[in-house]
Amino acid sequence: MPVPWTTIITALPGLIDAASRLFKKADRSPKIDPSGTESEQVAAIIKRLEYYESLEMEQAKLLQETIEQLQNVTVSSSAIARRANIATALSIISLITAASVLLTK
Numbered sequence: 001m002p003v004p005w006t007t008i009i010t011a012l013p014g015l016i017d018a019a020s021r022l023f024k025k026a027d028r029s030p031k032i033d034p035s036g037t038e039s040e041q042v043a044a045i046i047k048r049l050e051y052y053e054s055l056e057m058e059q060a061k062l063l064q065e066t067i068e069q070l071q072n073v074t075v076s077s078s079a080i081a082r083r084a085n086i087a088t089a090l091s092i093i094s095l096i097t098a099a100s101v102l103l104t105k
Contacts, residue, residue, distance in 0.1 A: 011069040018062045025055060 030051050032044045 008073060011072075015062075015066060015069070018065065022055070022058055022062060025058070029055075 030044060030048045032041060032048060034041070036044070
Protein backbone atom coordinates (compact mmCIF):
# COMPACT_ATOMS: atom_id res chain seq x y z
CA MET A 1 0.00 0.00 0.00
CA PRO A 2 1.61 3.31 -1.05
CA VAL A 3 2.07 6.08 1.47
CA PRO A 4 0.35 9.40 0.62
CA TRP A 5 3.48 11.52 1.03
CA THR A 6 1.76 14.71 -0.10
CA THR A 7 -0.67 14.47 2.80
CA ILE A 8 2.13 13.79 5.26
CA ILE A 9 4.32 16.59 3.92
CA THR A 10 1.51 19.15 4.04
CA ALA A 11 0.70 18.26 7.66
CA LEU A 12 4.31 18.18 8.84
CA PRO A 13 5.05 21.94 9.12
CA GLY A 14 2.09 22.52 11.41
CA LEU A 15 3.11 19.67 13.70
CA ILE A 16 6.73 20.84 13.82
CA ASP A 17 5.67 24.40 14.61
CA ALA A 18 3.33 23.31 17.40
CA ALA A 19 5.94 20.98 18.88
CA SER A 20 8.63 23.67 18.85
CA ARG A 21 6.26 26.12 20.58
CA LEU A 22 5.60 23.52 23.28
CA PHE A 23 9.31 22.90 23.82
CA LYS A 24 10.00 26.64 24.09
CA LYS A 25 7.11 27.09 26.49
CA ALA A 26 8.27 24.17 28.65
CA ASP A 27 11.66 25.84 29.08
CA ARG A 28 10.01 28.98 30.44
CA SER A 29 8.37 27.36 33.45
CA PRO A 30 8.01 29.54 36.55
CA LYS A 31 10.81 29.10 39.09
CA ILE A 32 10.36 28.67 42.82
CA ASP A 33 12.48 30.96 44.98
CA PRO A 34 13.71 28.90 47.97
CA SER A 35 14.62 32.05 49.90
CA GLY A 36 11.03 33.41 49.89
CA THR A 37 8.52 33.09 52.64
CA GLU A 38 6.39 30.01 52.96
CA SER A 39 3.30 31.72 51.53
CA GLU A 40 5.35 33.00 48.56
CA GLN A 41 6.67 29.51 47.92
CA VAL A 42 3.15 28.05 48.07
CA ALA A 43 1.93 30.74 45.65
CA ALA A 44 4.88 29.98 43.34
CA ILE A 45 4.10 26.26 43.48
CA ILE A 46 0.45 26.92 42.64
CA LYS A 47 1.49 29.16 39.76
CA ARG A 48 3.87 26.49 38.50
CA LEU A 49 1.16 23.81 38.72
CA GLU A 50 -1.23 26.04 36.77
CA TYR A 51 1.50 26.59 34.18
CA TYR A 52 2.10 22.86 33.76
CA GLU A 53 -1.64 22.25 33.61
CA SER A 54 -1.95 24.69 30.70
CA LEU A 55 1.08 23.08 29.05
CA GLU A 56 -0.56 19.68 29.41
CA MET A 57 -3.71 21.01 27.75
CA GLU A 58 -1.65 22.26 24.79
CA GLN A 59 0.06 18.89 24.54
CA ALA A 60 -3.32 17.18 24.51
CA LYS A 61 -4.46 19.48 21.69
CA LEU A 62 -1.29 18.71 19.73
CA LEU A 63 -1.83 14.99 20.25
CA GLN A 64 -5.43 15.33 19.09
CA GLU A 65 -4.27 17.18 15.93
CA THR A 66 -1.66 14.49 15.31
CA ILE A 67 -4.25 11.73 15.67
CA GLU A 68 -6.65 13.53 13.33
CA GLN A 69 -3.90 13.93 10.73
CA LEU A 70 -2.94 10.28 11.11
CA GLN A 71 -6.57 9.37 10.60
CA ASN A 72 -6.61 11.49 7.41
CA VAL A 73 -3.49 9.70 6.19
CA THR A 74 -5.13 6.35 6.90
CA VAL A 75 -8.28 7.33 5.01
CA SER A 76 -6.15 8.54 2.08
CA SER A 77 -4.15 5.32 2.12
CA SER A 78 -7.35 3.27 2.08
CA ALA A 79 -8.69 5.24 -0.86
CA ILE A 80 -5.42 4.82 -2.76
CA ALA A 81 -5.38 1.08 -2.02
CA ARG A 82 -8.96 0.76 -3.24
CA ARG A 83 -8.06 2.59 -6.47
CA ALA A 84 -5.01 0.37 -6.93
CA ASN A 85 -7.17 -2.74 -6.52
CA ILE A 86 -9.65 -1.42 -9.09
CA ALA A 87 -6.79 -0.62 -11.49
CA THR A 88 -5.36 -4.11 -11.02
CA ALA A 89 -8.75 -5.71 -11.67
CA LEU A 90 -9.24 -3.60 -14.80
CA SER A 91 -5.75 -4.52 -15.99
CA ILE A 92 -6.48 -8.22 -15.55
CA ILE A 93 -9.80 -7.89 -17.39
CA SER A 94 -8.07 -5.98 -20.20
CA LEU A 95 -5.34 -8.61 -20.42
CA ILE A 96 -7.90 -11.42 -20.60
CA THR A 97 -9.89 -9.54 -23.23
CA ALA A 98 -6.77 -8.84 -25.31
CA ALA A 99 -5.64 -12.48 -25.04
CA SER A 100 -9.07 -13.75 -26.08
CA VAL A 101 -9.09 -11.42 -29.08
CA LEU A 102 -5.64 -12.58 -30.12
CA LEU A 103 -6.58 -16.25 -29.73
CA THR A 104 -9.79 -15.93 -31.76
CA LYS A 105 -8.00 -14.50 -34.79
